[in-house]
Amino acid sequence: MKKILIADDEPNIVISLEYLMKREGFEVLIARDGEEALALIEHEAPDLVLLDAMMPKKTGFDVLQAVRQKRSALKIIMLTAKGRDTDMEKGRALGADDYMVKPFSTRELVERVRRLLDQTESPSAS
Amino acid sequence: MRRAELQLWGAVGLIGLVCLTWLAVAALLLWAVLDPQDWATVLGALGGRAGLLLFLWAMALIPVHAALNYLVNEYVRAPARLAEEARMRLESNDSRPVEAKGSKEIRQLTNVINDAIEQREALVKAMDERVSEAGRRTEQEKARLAALMSELTKSVVVCNLDGRILLYNNRARLQFKRLSRSGAVTGGNELMGLGRSIYAVLDRKLVGHALENVQRRLKRGAASPSAQFVTSAASGKLLRVQMTPVRAVDEQGQALADTMTGFVLLTENITDEMHADAEKNRLLGALTEGSRASLANTRAAIEILEDPAVDDELREKLLAVIREEIQGLSDRIGELQRSSSQALRSRWPLEDMLGSDLIDAAITRIESALPVRATLEGDIDTIWLKIESFSLLQGLVHLADRIHHHCKARWISLRLQEQNERALLDLVWTPDPDRDSEPEMNWENEAISAGEDRLAMTLMDVLERHGGDCWIEREEGADGTRCFFRLLLPLAAPQEELPATTFQRYEGRPEFYDFDLFQSDNRSRKLDDCRLRELSYTVFDTETTGLNPAGGDEIIQIGAVRIVNGKILAQECFDQLVDPKRPIPRASIPIHGITPDMVKDQPTIDEVLPAFHAFSEETVLVAHNAAFDMKCLEVKQDQTGVVFDQPVLDTLLLSALVQENQERHNLDDLAERFGLNILGRHTAIGDAMVTAEILLRLIPLLAERGIHTLGEALEASRKTWYARVKY
Numbered sequence: 051m052k053k054i055l056i057a058d059d060e061p062n063i064v065i066s067l068e069y070l071m072k073r074e075g076f077e078v079l080i081a082r083d084g085e086e087a088l089a090l091i092e093h094e095a096p097d098l099v100l101l102d103a104m105m106p107k108k109t110g111f112d113v114l115q116a117v118r119q120k121r122s123a124l125k126i127i128m129l130t131a132k133g134r135d136t137d138m139e140k141g142r143a144l145g146a147d148d149y150m151v152k153p154f155s156t157r158e159l160v161e162r163v164r165r166l167l168d169q170t171e172s173p174s175a176s
Numbered sequence: 177m178r179r180a181e182l183q184l185w186g187a188v189g190l191i192g193l194v195c196l197t198w199l200a201v202a203a204l205l206l207w208a209v210l211d212p213q214d215w216a217t218v219l220g221a222l223g224g225r226a227g228l229l230l231f232l233w234a235m236a237l238i239p240v241h242a243a244l245n246y247l248v249n250e251y252v253r254a255p256a257r258l259a260e261e262a263r264m265r266l267e268s269n270d271s272r273p274v275e276a277k278g279s280k281e282i283r284q285l286t287n288v289i290n291d292a293i294e295q296r297e298a299l300v301k302a303m304d305e306r307v308s309e310a311g312r313r314t315e316q317e318k319a320r321l322a323a324l325m326s327e328l329t330k331s332v333v334v335c336n337l338d339g340r341i342l343l344y345n346n347r348a349r350l351q352f353k354r355l356s357r358s359g360a361v362t363g364g365n366e367l368m369g370l371g372r373s374i375y376a377v378l379d380r381k382l383v384g385h386a387l388e389n390v391q392r393r394l395k396r397g398a399a400s401p402s403a404q405f406v407t408s409a410a411s412g413k414l415l416r417v418q419m420t421p422v423r424a425v426d427e428q429g430q431a432l433a434d435t436m437t438g439f440v441l442l443t444e445n446i447t448d449e450m451h452a453d454a455e456k457n458r459l460l461g462a463l464t465e466g467s468r469a470s471l472a473n474t475r476a477a478i479e480i481l482e483d484p485a486v487d488d489e490l491r492e493k494l495l496a497v498i499r500e501e502i503q504g505l506s507d508r509i510g511e512l513q514r515s516s517s518q519a520l521r522s523r524w525p526l527e528d529m530l531g532s533d534l535i536d537a538a539i540t541r542i543e544s545a546l547p548v549r550a551t552l553e554g555d556i557d558t559i560w561l562k563i564e565s566f567s568l569l570q571g572l573v574h575l576a577d578r579i580h581h582h583c584k585a586r587w588i589s590l591r592l593q594e595q596n597e598r599a600l601l602d603l604v605w606t607p608d609p610d611r612d613s614e615p616e617m618n619w620e621n622e623a624i625s626a627g628e629d630r631l632a633m634t635l636m637d638v639l640e641r642h643g644g645d646c647w648i649e650r651e652e653g654a655d656g657t658r659c660f661f662r663l664l665l666p667l668a669a670p671q672e673e674l675p676a677t678t679f680q681r682y683e684g685r686p687e688f689y690d691f692d693l694f695q696s697d698n699r700s701r702k703l704d705d706c707r708l709r710e711l712s713y714t715v716f717d718t719e720t721t722g723l724n725p726a727g728g729d730e731i732i733q734i735g736a737v738r739i740v741n742g743k744i745l746a747q748e749c750f751d752q753l754v755d756p757k758r759p760i761p762r763a764s765i766p767i768h769g770i771t772p773d774m775v776k777d778q779p780t781i782d783e784v785l786p787a788f789h790a791f792s793e794e795t796v797l798v799a800h801n802a803a804f805d806m807k808c809l810e811v812k813q814d815q816t817g818v819v820f821d822q823p824v825l826d827t828l829l830l831s832a833l834v835q836e837n838q839e840r841h842n843l844d845d846l847a848e849r850f851g852l853n854i855l856g857r858h859t860a861i862g863d864a865m866v867t868a869e870i871l872l873r874l875i876p877l878l879a880e881r882g883i884h885t886l887g888e889a890l891e892a893s894r895k896t897w898y899a900r901v902k903y
Binding site for chain 2: 060062063065066067069070073104129131132151152153154155156157
């Protein structure tokens with residue numbers, strides 16, 4: 051079973067995302083801040099992270115940067131309320147696999163998660 | 177006997193001699209032609225009458241003398257005298273006519289000369305008139321420029337290429353006062369002053385960079401090159417600066433395309449604006465990002481809820497999420513509306529205006545447009561409004577018109593007050609007693625008509641642009657019921673205004689400019705080699721508790737003025753009382769007039785001395801009997817850490833140098849000798865002003881003695897007897 055880490059300090063979105071990912075048959079891990087997210091990534095080795103950009107202690111961008119510095123190929127989708135082009139650009143530059151601006155469609159999120167996980171299973175296909 | 181007389185007598189003698197010779201020759205001829213008998217008869221006839229002959233001869237000389245005297249007077253002395261008088265008139269510009277004397281010809285000549293004198297006088301008069309007319313025009317233009325500058329709402333500073341300030345306006349003076357660290361003591365005068373360096377406020381590199389940009393654009397032929405930068409001043413305030421060049425001017429007065437002689441800086445304190453912008457950004461950020469997050473949470477919850485497999489517990493949780501997010505969203509919008517109504521208001525050019533100015537303008541407009549008497553009710557505090565006055569005034573006239581026509585009001589009073597960070601502007605009138613109730617009023621939603629002007633907008637439109645509102649109220653007072661139409665308007669922060677007394681100390685308009693400073697100065701030269709008349713001075717005086725600074729007497733007042741380019745900058749003075757933190761001896765109070773009450777709550781020397789140091793930076797210090805004043809400053813060196821290491825000139829020593837035969841050189845005597853009026857003698861600022869005037873008069877006298885430079889003046893001062901006095 052694939053593991054999805056939901057890193058977001060907003061419990062109201064976490065409820066929905068947790069249900070959504072579990073319904074899709076994933077194992078769900080939850081982190082409430084950037085530091086907790088990094089710890090879970092290291093110890094639980096999730097297959098994909100839904101990473102909120104604005105979190106306490108360490109921002110989503112900090113987490114992303116730390117992960118990519120370790121040359122990890124972990125799939126990361128940035129979720130953010132910031133819709134500025136520069137933030138999107140920054141996320142992509144730091145190595146986010148995808149970037150979704152809130153409010154997003156849950157169906158589209160699931161599709162993107164599936165697509166990224168499929169790539170992990172068949173790396174030659176990309 | 178005068179030489180002319182002698183000459184005349186000489187001439188008479190000569191004529192006499194000639195006559196004698198002629199008589200002798202005649203006698204000789206007679207003797208030669210007559211036979212001896214006849215000759216003897218002649219001799220016999222004349223015999224014994226030789227004395228009579230001699231007498232006749234002498235008598236004949238009297239008319240000769242008279243005739244000669246007449247001729248000399250008429251034809252020799254008269255032209256010589258005429259020549260002298262004409263020369264005198266020529267050299268002394270004396271326009272009195274020369275008295276016509278002498279012969280007819282000489283008198284004619286005199287008349288011609290008098291005509292010439294008259295013509296010259298007329299020409300001189302005409303020339304003088306033209307010069308004074310031109311001078312008047314220049315003065316008017318200067319006054320107009322000064323008035324214009326002082327009215328500008330932007331700070332204007334003009335500098336030469338060395339960064340020396342040669343013009344600034346009132347707004348700049350106020351702004352720099354706010355930027356000054358010791359503004360309370362110096363009034364910002366240590367930063368803003370003619371001849372001071374702009375680099376005391378603005379980073380030299382930043383200005384240099386802007387200057388390079390402007391120069392590059394000039395060289396490329398740009399028509400109106402300018403550069404802009406934002407900088408933070410030492411006090412932490414943010415300044416937006418726009419630089420434009422002052423082009424060099426050729427002999428015909430035409431600006432040269434690519435040569436600069438200085439630059440104009442328009443500076444604006446944007447600290448508040450930046451704070452407002454930051455607040456605006458924060459609000460917008462909170463609105464967009466916060467709302468996005470809330471919408472995301474809500475949308476996700478709704479989409480999950482659509483799933484029939486959701487159990488009751490989760491359903492309840494998701495519904496709670498939706499309720500919470502909607503509440504959050506509405507709270508956020510509410511907060512935004514409350515706090516951002518000003519920041520996010522539409523971009524009308526709202527300007528800061530003094531409430532009393534708006535009321536005055538409204539009264540004038542209403543009275544000229546309608547047969548209504550408009551008056552101000554109550555005292556207006558200094559309320560500053562942030563408004564667009566044109567449309568607001570039109571709106572007020574529109575309201576007054578409706579009040580007049582519908583309520584038959586012939587008297588409307590206006591009042592303005594401040595309440596809950598808003599301004600309340602009321603148009604008050606007494607309702608028509610013949611009517612039971614006021615007619616239905618919807619005036620604020622009618623298109624504004626003010627006299628013949630009709631606007632496309634309503635009063636409500638205008639008020640909405642101001643973030644304001646309006647309504648009608650009734651009030652019961654001693655005079656019965658009154659109605660008032662209340663307008664809610666935004667307040668502005670109080671403006672930087674100088675108290676009116678600031679300019680009253682010295683008569684006349686203060687000089688905020690000196691275009692002579694465009695000329696390159698001598699700052700690159702060694703100070704000692706600089707000419708006295710070109711140097712900048714800080715002329716100062718101290719009042720103290722006594723005459724023994726080393727023995728514990730303290731400074732209680734420092735007064736100083738600067739001299740730049742040979743002019744006393746009276747408006748840039750330093751005048752500060754100092755709390756000596758010790759009693760002021762009763763005996764000294766009649767001398768300086770400073771009582772203990774006056775120095776109470778004044779800054780101490782620890783605050784005043786650094787401010788005075790900044791004020792006197794880059795100048796030569798001057799005082800009368802400077803040894804005493806310098807000692808007063810020197811004894812405070814350790815305590816304050818302030819060292820005055822610039823050169824010091826002493827007007828007492830300089831006076832002793834140029835007026836060595838005078839016994840007394842105290843300030844009163846010098847002032848009297850130079851014909852100076854002393855105002856405020858024995859106040860520090862009064863004495864400093866007199867000392868400055870004296871210095872300016874001493875400089876040319878020193879030059880006559882070959883003392884031209886600072887080095888020469890210092891050297892000569894050291895050699896005077898007075899220089900031996902120590903404190």
